[in-house]
Amino acid sequence: MINNPRDALFKEDYFHPGHPLCPGCPGGMALRWIMKVLGRDSIANVGATCLCLPTHVYPHSLEIPSLYIAMAPSPAGISGMSAAIRILKRKGVIPAEKRITVFAISGDGSTADIGMAALSGAAERNDDGLYFCFDNEAYMNTGIQRSSTTPQFSWTFSTTKGKVQRKKDLPKIMAAHDIPYVATLSVAYPEDFVRKVEKARDMGPGFKYFQIHGPCPTGWRFPEHKTVEVARLAVETGFWSLYEVVHGSFNITYRPRKRLPVVDYVKLQGRFQGLTAQDIRTLQNWVDEKEEGPGS
Amino acid sequence: MATRKMLTGNYAAAYGAKLARVEVFPAFPITPQTPVMEKIVEFIENGELDAEFIPMESEHSVMAAAVAAEAMGARTFTATSSQGLLYMHENLFVASGIRLPVVMAIVNRVVGPPNTVLNDLSDSLDQRDTSWIQIYVENAQEVLDMIPQAYRIGEDERVLLPVAICFEGIIISHYMEPVEILDQDKVDHFLPPYRPKQVVLDPDRPMSLGQIVMDDTYITEMKYQQQEAMDRSKAVIREVDEAFGDAFGRWYGGLFAAEWIDGAEVVLLTLGSLASTVRAVVKQLRDEAGLPIGFVKLRAFRPFPAQELRDCLSHVKAAVVLEKGVSIGAGGPVFLDLSHCLNRRDRMPLLIDYIVGLGGRDVTFEEVRNIALTVFEERHADSITNPVRWHQVRGL
Numbered sequence: 001m002i003n004n005p006r007d008a009l010f011k012e013d014y015f016h017p018g019h020p021l022c023p024g025c026p027g028g029m030a031l032r033w034i035m036k037v038l039g040r041d042s043i044a045n046v047g048a049t050c051l052c053l054p055t056h057v058y059p060h061s062l063e064i065p066s067l068y069i070a071m072a073p074s075p076a077g078i079s080g081m082s083a084a085i086r087i088l089k090r091k092g093v094i095p096a097e098k099r100i101t102v103f104a105i106s107g108d109g110s111t112a113d114i115g116m117a118a119l120s121g122a123a124e125r126n127d128d129g130l131y132f133c134f135d136n137e138a139y140m141n142t143g144i145q146r147s148s149t150t151p152q153f154s155w156t157f158s159t160t161k162g163k164v165q166r167k168k169d170l171p172k173i174m175a176a177h178d179i180p181y182v183a184t185l186s187v188a189y190p191e192d193f194v195r196k197v198e199k200a201r202d203m204g205p206g207f208k209y210f211q212i213h214g215p216c217p218t219g220w221r222f223p224e225h226k227t228v229e230v231a232r233l234a235v236e237t238g239f240w241s242l243y244e245v246v247h248g249s250f251n252i253t254y255r256p257r258k259r260l261p262v263v264d265y266v267k268l269q270g271r272f273q274g275l276t277a278q279d280i281r282t283l284q285n286w287v288d289e290k291e292e293g294p295g296s
Numbered sequence: 297m298a299t300r301k302m303l304t305g306n307y308a309a310a311y312g313a314k315l316a317r318v319e320v321f322p323a324f325p326i327t328p329q330t331p332v333m334e335k336i337v338e339f340i341e342n343g344e345l346d347a348e349f350i351p352m353e354s355e356h357s358v359m360a361a362a363v364a365a366e367a368m369g370a371r372t373f374t375a376t377s378s379q380g381l382l383y384m385h386e387n388l389f390v391a392s393g394i395r396l397p398v399v400m401a402i403v404n405r406v407v408g409p410p411n412t413v414l415n416d417l418s419d420s421l422d423q424r425d426t427s428w429i430q431i432y433v434e435n436a437q438e439v440l441d442m443i444p445q446a447y448r449i450g451e452d453e454r455v456l457l458p459v460a461i462c463f464e465g466i467i468i469s470h471y472m473e474p475v476e477i478l479d480q481d482k483v484d485h486f487l488p489p490y491r492p493k494q495v496v497l498d499p500d501r502p503m504s505l506g507q508i509v510m511d512d513t514y515i516t517e518m519k520y521q522q523q524e525a526m527d528r529s530k531a532v533i534r535e536v537d538e539a540f541g542d543a544f545g546r547w548y549g550g551l552f553a554a555e556w557i558d559g560a561e562v563v564l565l566t567l568g569s570l571a572s573t574v575r576a577v578v579k580q581l582r583d584e585a586g587l588p589i590g591f592v593k594l595r596a597f598r599p600f601p602a603q604e605l606r607d608c609l610s611h612v613k614a615a616v617v618l619e620k621g622v623s624i625g626a627g628g629p630v631f632l633d634l635s636h637c638l639n640r641r642d643r644m645p646l647l648i649d650y651i652v653g654l655g656g657r658d659v660t661f662e663e664v665r666n667i668a669l670t671v672f673e674e675r676h677a678d679s680i681t682n683p684v685r686w687h688q689v690r691g692l
């Protein structure tokens with residue numbers, strides 16, 4: 001059977017219009033596609049993320065069961081749910097043939113900062129589920145404060161002169177956990193997005209990690225109709241790369257024909273306002289090292 | 297067939313969990329809880345217990361995994377101590393707030409610094425506001441007996457709250473006692489499988505648990521429902537104690553066990569392992585000196601049996617609390633709760649608090665006897681200036 005990712009995009013929706021996300025939020029797109037691929041027989045663990053708003057802020061909800069525990073431990077939610085499903089199937093409470101997909105979705109702060117131990121624990125145990133980090137590169141739901149995935153020089157309310165440190169490379173850290181699947185996603189590349197989620201869904205038990213690049217009009221200071229353009233430029237400049245790591249094997253899934261200069265991406269965003277030529281060269285060097293370095 | 301074995305309190309907890317046929321067991325090792333975890337893992341690995349063990353990377357994640365597993369409808373158990381319990385703190389509210397009857401053995405240990413593996417009750421007493429039912433037990437047999445009871449209490453549709461069975465580290469957790477291991481068939485009859493009707497994550501009838509609200513929508517009402525459930529749990533704890541006694545021949549008294557109360561002028565109230573010592577002192581003072589002294593072993597700290605204790609203690613001249621915990625700046629947590637429930641316009645017993653046994657410091661028969669005699673002398677005083685007494689401070 002030829003599996004066309006476009007098919008998934010025309011499937012039934014479990015994520016509805018009328019959500020309370022900001023105009024131009026890429027999270028709505030991402031969650032909608034995730035839900036289309038995972039379908040009705042899935043259960044969500046939502047951690048702290050802007051995506052709490054459409055999923056867990058009363059009266060909004062998904063059309064599937066979902067649980068919000070706390071900011072950090074949505075990976076542990078995967079562990080508890082998948083263990084419960086195994087024992088309840090052994091005891092015949094849940095039919096053995098029924099496929100229930102457990103997934104978590106959480107923000108970059110809850111994933112890369114406060115929940116890092118929980119994430120690493122669930123990955124090391126290879127607990128069964130899909131984990132989506134919605135990486136909008138700052139604590140956006142609390143009003144734009146830096147996280148460890150905020151890129152260097154970016155303005156936030158807690159880095160008013162620009163962040164000093166570089167962005168933490170979380171997908172590489174997750175790949176080092178020797179889990180079956182790690183992938184990066186972008187809302188500018190829906191077919192790549194959907195194909196990867198389908199692949200992880202169908203690859204059998206284990207921990208699968210996704211990081212969704214999430215250009216945030218509110219926090220990054222760009223007009224809300226430019227979300228997809230910013231997302232695409234991130235990939236075309238190499239600021240964000242699309243790849244997957246399947247059982248340790250690294251594959252680039254989209255390679256720009258010719259990488260654009262990083263300034264093309266940076267200049268669209270108010271959070272990088274005031275960068276000097278030297279700062280931009282530093283960012284360009286970071287991208288070049290990252291793209292040409294080991295493992296790329 | 298029931299059998300008798302020499303067991304530590306920790307192994308008794310593990311046997312209790314096995315008898316309750318727990319299904320998911322997330323845990324993280326911490327002294328003195330560790331043997332609970334090791335024994336349950338052994339039960340699972342040798343096929344005696346069909347359950348899923350999840351070796352979590354922290355207690356915070358333990359309670360999150362417990363919440364998630366219980367929300368799926370699996371009977372979930374865990375155990376912890378001290379700093380581990382405090383590390384869970386946030387998620388304890390989640391278990392009770394979503395109304396999930398997780399059961400946990402709390403192997404009491406000091407909260408440092410100074411850090412030690414010795415015991416007092418300061419770790420669990422300070423979790424009193426998390427809306428967990430807390431029951432304190434006296435010995436290994438009571439540990440084992442209370443695990444199946446805890447599930448029957450928590451899973452009751454009138455309750456649906458998590459339950460902690462608290463017992464002191466080392467003194468109960470690590471010393472061996474003869475323990476009757478209950479007959480599995482009888483436990484199965486006493487405690488049927490848990491298949492939740494209300495709160496469960498099931499794709500066939502989706503629901504969102506742990507909702508976020510942006511205004512005061514339902515917050516007061518949901519907390520009030522927890523309060524009502526906690527109130528209802530009092531009757532359930534008593535019923536379950538009765539049912540357990542009928543089935544297995546041991547009754548523990550439900551919320552608290554009162555002895556020699558009729559005509560008592562002074563009552564000594566305590567909880568945990570100290571109950572054995574205090575009971576023996578009271579018995580001796582009655583038998584040998586003929587003093588009108590009674591004894592209360594408090595079992596349920598949450599729900600706090602306020603009305604019931606008021607009824608029990610209304611006639612006494614003085615009530616003394618001996619407790620291995622303190623809310624610094626106020627007094628012992630049990631004393632503070634007892635103060636509010638005995639508070640009456642007309643007459644209130646003299647209420648005195650002895651902070652004892654912190655950090656596992658031994659509380660001897662002689663010390664308890666001296667406390668009892670001291671208070672007996674004071675029983676007619678109109679008022680006292682030092683109701684909260686740090687009894688064992690060296691050099692004071």
